[in-house]
Amino acid sequence: MRQVKTLGLLGTGVIGGGWAARALHFGIDVVASDVNPKMQAWIRGAVQNAAGALSRLTMAPLPRPGRLSFTSSLAAMAQQVDFIQENIPEQLELKQRVLAEASRHASADVLIASSTSGLMPSDLQRDMQAPERLLVGHPFNPVYLLPLVEVVGGTRTSPAALDAASGFYRYIGMHPLRVRREIPGHLTDRLQEALWREILHMVNDGVASTGELDESIVYGPGLRWAAMGTNLIYHLAGGETGMRHMLRQFGPCLKWPWTHLEAPELTEALIDRMVEGTQAQAAGRSIRELERLRDDCLVAIQQVLRQYDIGAGATLRALEARLYQQSGAAARLALAASVDQPARLLELEVRPDWVDYNGHMTDSRYLQVFGDATDALLRSVGVDEAYRAAGQSFYTVESHVTHQSEAKAQQALYVTVRVLGVDDKRLQLFHCLHRGDDGVLVATAELLYLHVSSLAGKAAAMPPAVRAGLERWREAQAKLAPPAQAGRHVGLPRG
Numbered sequence: 001m002r003q004v005k006t007l008g009l010l011g012t013g014v015i016g017g018g019w020a021a022r023a024l025h026f027g028i029d030v031v032a033s034d035v036n037p038k039m040q041a042w043i044r045g046a047v048q049n050a051a052g053a054l055s056r057l058t059m060a061p062l063p064r065p066g067r068l069s070f071t072s073s074l075a076a077m078a079q080q081v082d083f084i085q086e087n088i089p090e091q092l093e094l095k096q097r098v099l100a101e102a103s104r105h106a107s108a109d110v111l112i113a114s115s116t117s118g119l120m121p122s123d124l125q126r127d128m129q130a131p132e133r134l135l136v137g138h139p140f141n142p143v144y145l146l147p148l149v150e151v152v153g154g155t156r157t158s159p160a161a162l163d164a165a166s167g168f169y170r171y172i173g174m175h176p177l178r179v180r181r182e183i184p185g186h187l188t189d190r191l192q193e194a195l196w197r198e199i200l201h202m203v204n205d206g207v208a209s210t211g212e213l214d215e216s217i218v219y220g221p222g223l224r225w226a227a228m229g230t231n232l233i234y235h236l237a238g239g240e241t242g243m244r245h246m247l248r249q250f251g252p253c254l255k256w257p258w259t260h261l262e263a264p265e266l267t268e269a270l271i272d273r274m275v276e277g278t279q280a281q282a283a284g285r286s287i288r289e290l291e292r293l294r295d296d297c298l299v300a301i302q303q304v305l306r307q308y309d310i311g312a313g314a315t316l317r318a319l320e321a322r323l324y325q326q327s328g329a330a331a332r333l334a335l336a337a338s339v340d341q342p343a344r345l346l347e348l349e350v351r352p353d354w355v356d357y358n359g360h361m362t363d364s365r366y367l368q369v370f371g372d373a374t375d376a377l378l379r380s381v382g383v384d385e386a387y388r389a390a391g392q393s394f395y396t397v398e399s400h401v402t403h404q405s406e407a408k409a410q411q412a413l414y415v416t417v418r419v420l421g422v423d424d425k426r427l428q429l430f431h432c433l434h435r436g437d438d439g440v441l442v443a444t445a446e447l448l449y450l451h452v453s454s455l456a457g458k459a460a461a462m463p464p465a466v467r468a469g470l471e472r473w474r475e476a477q478a479k480l481a482p483p484a485q486a487g488r489h490v491g492l493p494r495g
């Protein structure tokens with residue numbers, strides 16, 4: 001299977017738009033295709049709409065965003081991508097026909113995944129060429145913020161395809177959940193449907209409004225579900241003897257007809273009640289407004305869960321660990337190439353929400369970017385999560401930023417790093433931030449760090465291997481002319 005650099009989308013509605021936003025954010029190029037040419041403008045709007053919340057998800061250094069292009073030709077898309085994600089309407093015959101066509105245009109090592117909510121992969125792969133690369137990759141709306149993707153193989157799907165697809169999904173920050181056996185509706189939609197069916201019954205029977213039923217979830221079980229699923233939560237509810245006691249106590253209720261197995265008839269009256277109920281809940285707020293509110297909450301919840309390394313927060317942590325590791329690996333490569341020039345450590349782009357009221361990158365982001373460059377350098381000499389967990393770290397004791405020119409939204413940038421000095425406990429660095437297109441200097445930072453024992457809460461000598469690694473950087477750059485801005489104090493005239 002190929003390394004995925006370009007993702008092809010087949011169908012660019014709600015779900016296709018969500019895949020585009022996620023993939024682009026993590027540096028994957030996207031070729032979007034849709035039979036409806038008007039979807040070109042739509043998908044660009046969807047990506048823009050997602051960008052705000054996505055950019056707040058993590059402070060870890062991200063690669064430069066991917067590039068988005070659009071075509072209404074399936075063949076043109078299929079011939080230039082490494083992975084195809086299909087997101088056309090949920091109709092079996094349509095999907096079978098379009099997937100078969102995609103398989104004739106895409107080379108046999110291009111994986112093809114369907115976002116289908118409930119169709120079975122064995123049915124979808126029926127008429128395809130190289131059907132072993134077809135799988136279901138079922139995401140959840142909004143795809144750009146919810147990490148879950150159900151990964152399901154059909155009778156002819158190869159295990160290698162499932163592994164490779166899971167690897168790609170993980171790369172773009174998702175949690176691939178391998179479904180052992182294909183069943184209609186996979187796992188999650190079976191559960192969601194059971195809940196929805198009961199909602200429809202209760203609204204139909206006039207027992208509760210849509211708002212009251214939503215309250216019954218968001219103030220209670222919904223809060224628990226983000227951290228632990230129903231099973232683990234019920235295990236806790238059983239007291240000391242856990243699930244066994246829970247089943248003994250509440251198991252008999254399952255025989256009572258609390259719930260219905262079939263959905264009620266979707267009469268006009270029921271449809272009206274559902275629509276009027278949810279309109280009352282929306283209280284005049286547009287779908288876009290509600291989406292932004294939902295997205296802000298989803299970001300905040302994942303950041304809290306990350307602190308506890310649980311659920312979607314654990315996925316976010318794993319993603320960040322990979323992003324930081326990548327920047328450390330890039331730093332090692334840069335060192336090898338930096339004998340006669342400052343090492344180019346970090347490539348980035350000014351994200352739209354980094355810009356202040358003057359239209360330029362705001363002050364705090366300079367410190368973040370320079371901090372990321374330091375982090376990449378330190379990782380290259382072994383200062384990573386394990387190092388910090390063992391009770392050692394570098395603390396910033398001084399920083400001096402000079403601003404040389406402006407950086408606007410979406411400006412490509414890169415940071416070069418020089419090690420000016422290192423001794424037992426201190427590290428002096430000099431970073432330069434440049435524009436990616438013409439190399440113009442945007443800002444510089446001179447930084448002093450102290451090596452500390454975080455357990456003892458005081459400065460401590462760095463281990464010999466770390467010191468030697470930093471010395472290698474310093475020696476490699478020793479012949480370079482001293483930076484003009486180094487050692488300057490605020491307000492002193494140049495020269």
Ligand SMILES: NC(=O)c1ccc[n+]([C@@H]2O[C@H](COP(=O)([O-])OP(=O)(O)OC[C@H]3O[C@@H](n4cnc5c(N)ncnc54)[C@H](O)[C@@H]3O)[C@@H](O)[C@H]2O)c1
Pocket residue numbers: 010011012013014015016033034035036039086087088089090091098115116117118138139140141
């Ligand atoms: N909406 C959800 O919450 C959700 C969640 C998970 C999975 N899904 C699944 O994702 C798929 C897409 O759902 P959606 O909600 O994005 O639908 P949608 O109606 O918003 O988008 C479908 C898009 O497919 C395009 N299309 C139709 N025929 C096509 C063809 N032959 N070739 C290329 N494009 C074509 C349409 O023009 C449209 O833009 C479905 O299989 C659905 O079950 C939906």
